Amino acid sequence: MQYQLHYWPTIQGRGEFVRLALEAAGADYVDIARGQPGDGEGMATMMHFMKSAKVERPPFAPPFLVHGKVIVGQTSAILLYLGPRIGLVGKSEVQRLWTHQLQLTIADVVAEAHDTHHPIASSLYYEDQKKEASRRAADFRDERLPGFLAWFESVLARNPKGSTHLVGGRLSYADLSLFQLVEGVLYAFPKAGSRALKEAPLVAALHAGVAQHRRLAGYLASERRIAFNEDGIFRRYPELDA
Amino acid sequence: MQYQLHYWPTIQGRGEFVRLALEAAGADYVDIARGQPGDGEGMATMMHFMKSAKVERPPFAPPFLVHGKVIVGQTSAILLYLGPRIGLVGKSEVQRLWTHQLQLTIADVVAEAHDTHHPIASSLYYEDQKKEASRRAADFRDERLPGFLAWFESVLARNPKGSTHLVGGRLSYADLSLFQLVEGVLYAFPKAGSRALKEAPLVAALHAGVAQHRRLAGYLASERRIAFNEDGIFRRYPELDA
Numbered sequence: 001m002q003y004q005l006h007y008w009p010t011i012q013g014r015g016e017f018v019r020l021a022l023e024a025a026g027a028d029y030v031d032i033a034r035g036q037p038g039d040g041e042g043m044a045t046m047m048h049f050m051k052s053a054k055v056e057r058p059p060f061a062p063p064f065l066v067h068g069k070v071i072v073g074q075t076s077a078i079l080l081y082l083g084p085r086i087g088l089v090g091k092s093e094v095q096r097l098w099t100h101q102l103q104l105t106i107a108d109v110v111a112e113a114h115d116t117h118h119p120i121a122s123s124l125y126y127e128d129q130k131k132e133a134s135r136r137a138a139d140f141r142d143e144r145l146p147g148f149l150a151w152f153e154s155v156l157a158r159n160p161k162g163s164t165h166l167v168g169g170r171l172s173y174a175d176l177s178l179f180q181l182v183e184g185v186l187y188a189f190p191k192a193g194s195r196a197l198k199e200a201p202l203v204a205a206l207h208a209g210v211a212q213h214r215r216l217a218g219y220l221a222s223e224r225r226i227a228f229n230e231d232g233i234f235r236r237y238p239e240l241d242a
Numbered sequence: 243m244q245y246q247l248h249y250w251p252t253i254q255g256r257g258e259f260v261r262l263a264l265e266a267a268g269a270d271y272v273d274i275a276r277g278q279p280g281d282g283e284g285m286a287t288m289m290h291f292m293k294s295a296k297v298e299r300p301p302f303a304p305p306f307l308v309h310g311k312v313i314v315g316q317t318s319a320i321l322l323y324l325g326p327r328i329g330l331v332g333k334s335e336v337q338r339l340w341t342h343q344l345q346l347t348i349a350d351v352v353a354e355a356h357d358t359h360h361p362i363a364s365s366l367y368y369e370d371q372k373k374e375a376s377r378r379a380a381d382f383r384d385e386r387l388p389g390f391l392a393w394f395e396s397v398l399a400r401n402p403k404g405s406t407h408l409v410g411g412r413l414s415y416a417d418l419s420l421f422q423l424v425e426g427v428l429y430a431f432p433k434a435g436s437r438a439l440k441e442a443p444l445v446a447a448l449h450a451g452v453a454q455h456r457r458l459a460g461y462l463a464s465e466r467r468i469a470f471n472e473d474g475i476f477r478r479y480p481e482l483d484a
Contacts, residue, residue, distance in 0.1 A: 056400050057340050060347050060393050072339055074346040076318075081339055097314055097323055098299050104316040105302050111353065119361050119374065121381035132361065132374045139363035151302050158298050 003029035003082070004066040006046040006059075011232035012184075012225075014075045014110065015063040020176040021079060023219040025086035031224070033062075076103045079173045088173040099167045102155065102174040106181050109148045113184060114233045116140045116240055126230075126237070137240035141192035145185065149200040152178060156202035163202045164209060171213065178203065179210035184234030189241045245271035245324070246308040248288040248301075253474035254426075254467075256317045256352065257305040262418040263321060265461040267328035273466070274308075318345045321415045330415040341409045344397065344416040348423050351390045355426060356475045358382045358482055368472075368479065379482035383434035387427065391442040394420060398444035405444045406451060413455065420445065421452035426476030431483045 003022060007015025009031070022029045035041025046062065049055055049071060059073025065081065072081050080100050083089030089099050114122075116137040120129040152166070161169035166178060182203065185193040197204045211217060219225055228234055245264060249257025251273070264271045277283025288304065291297055291313060301315025307323065314323050322342050325331030331341050356364075361378040362371040394408070403411035408420060424445065427435040439446045453459060461467055470476055 053396075053400070056402065057343075058393070058396060058400075059343075060350075060390070070336060070339075072343060074343045077339060077343045077346055080322075080342070094312060097312075097319060100322070101299075101301075101314060101316045101319045104319055108302075108353075111350075115357070115361075119357075120377045121385070123381065123385055129377075132377070135362045135371075135374070139365065143363070143365055148302070151300070154295075154300060158295070158300075160298065 001068050003027055004032050005029055005063060006032045006049060006066065007063040009033040009043065010226065010229075012180075012228060012234075013063075013232050016180055016226075017075050017106075017173075017177045018063050018065065018078050018082070019224075020180055020216065020219075021082055021086065021088055021173045023224070024171070024176055024213055024216045025088055026215050027082075027086045032066075076100065076107050079103055079177070083173050088171065088176070090168045090170070090172065095167055099172050099174045102152075102166055103177055105148070105151070106174070106177045109144075109181055110184075110233060112140055112144055113181075113188065116188075117235050117237060126235075130239075133237075133240060137189075138242070141189060141196075141242065145189075145192065146196050146199060149196050149203055152203050153200040156206065164206065166206070171210075175206060175210055176216070179207050182207040184228070187228040188234040188236055190236075191241045243310050245269055246274050247271055247305060248274045248291060248308065249305040251275040251285065252468065252471075254422075254470060254476075255305075255474050258422055258468075259317050259348075259415075259419045260305050260307065260320050260324070261466075262422055262458065262461075263324055263328065263330055263415045265466070266413070266418055266455055266458045267330055268457050269324075269328045275304075318342065318349050321345055321419070325415050330413065330418070332410045332412070332414065337409055341414050341416045344394075344408055345419055347390070347393070348416070348419045351387075351423055352426075352475060354382055354386055355423075355430065358430075359477050359479060368477075372481075375479075375482060379431075380484070383431060383438075383484060387431075387434065388438050388441060391438050391445055394445050395442040398448065406448065408448070413452075417448060417452055418458070421449050424449040426470070429470040430476040430478055432478075433483045 005015065005018055032041050033043050033046045037044060050058060057071050063075055063078060064071060064073040065078045072078050089096050117126050117133050118129060119132045119136040126133065155166055156163040165171060166174045247257065247260055274283050275285050275288045279286060292300060299313050305317060305320060306313060306315040307320045314320050331338050358379040359368050359375050360371060361374045368375065397408055398405040407413060408416045
């Protein structure tokens with residue numbers, strides 16, 4: 001059965017973590033909000049699930065996945081659901097739990113990266129919180145980002161199956177998400193991101209390795225990959241980098 | 243096998259969501275960092291799991307659970323693991339996924355509640371970010387909190403098994419966590435929290451109902467329940483309420 005991904009159509013955002021998994025697995029999916037209303041797609045179809053009182057389990061926000069009668073929101077929960085179905089997680093409960101724990105920690109970094117440009121309110125413009133953003137971004141660059149990357153580095157170093165992957169000896173959705181996190185950090189913070197990655201060479205190697213994945217490389221070069229932009233989570237505001 | 247909860251010993255914090263589940267289920271557990279070094283407990287035991295290079299799957303931060311050879315970090319992942327084992331989640335995959343999705347959304351609110359007093363950096367004192375906190379808290383009180391509560395209200399209203407519980411007709415860990423979220427919000431924002439709850443009567447009723455749970459009521463009245471304080475996630479700074 002085809003997977004329906006529902007997410008804002010003009011940004012990578014949190015939806016990209018799901019897109020990368022679906023693309024790397026070669027799964028049959030449709031990116032609903034980027035489609036045409038005539039095909040039963042487009043923004044109105046996405047908003048229906050969020051607004052209609054007939055939806056028993058409404059998602060709080062995109063992204064969410066519709067698969068037959070199942071509706072799942074929250075990026076990490078979507079990947080928890082998809083992982084075993086598209087072959088992007090190990091078979092044992094311990095492996096699945098560990099992969100999910102890594103994903104949740106990546107989600108924490110993503111939320112903090114977002115708050116570097118929106119530390120006061122998502123509903124306000126960046127221009128209305130620039131001063132606060134400057135302070136928060138400095139803490140992210142100097143403390144949080146290096147701390148998180150050091151943790152992922154230690155996870156890779158301790159993987160008994162080798163440091164190419166976060167969990168076991170095969171690609172998982174957590175590898176794809178860490179790749180995307182690094183992509184975003186290098187886009188938003190070219191200076192601080194490069195500096196932090198020098199201290200986390202295994203993370204940098206994972207990022208380079210995932211980019212070589214055949215199907216993923218095809219996706220990244222395609223028009224389906226939306227470019228980073230200043231409406232998304234990772235934004236390049238030069239004054240926030242150093 | 244006994245569960246070991248590892249969390250900071252002087253605050254409710256994120257550990258409290260796990261404590262509530264263990265307590266409500268009457269599970270056999272020990273709150274490691276609150277124990278004595280002579281018993282193999284205390285802070286040093288907790289820090290070992292975070293610092294020792296011999297730990298293959300180190301948690302990024304407390305809380306984490308140790309259960310035999312399993313170590314699980316991230317509050318929501320801990321509850322995902324515990325739920326089926328202690329009877330605090332439904333049996334079907336759809337129910338478990340939905341309960342987890344609710345938990346992840348509660349975790350999002352908790353992170354936002356924390357950032358009302360620490361919008362710039364967790365490593366700085368509140369006093370060093372009071373101005374920014376004032377702006378962020380206003381957005382939380384006026385926009386975010388009512389928005390989240392309205393969503394939980396609709397989830398309760400749409401539960402085909404009745405509005406007493408978030409999922410199905412029985413208590414789940416998500417109910418306990420929503421109870422705790424309301425507790426925290428009422429502590430930190432007595433004015434704005436009460437106002438928001440008036441608009442979410444089913445959430446308010448769930449909060450009152452969970453407090454009546456026999457084992458949970460016993461726990462809440464015991465010394466094991468740490469009082470809210472200004473080192474935790476929910477802090478009462480009167481200047482942030484209105």
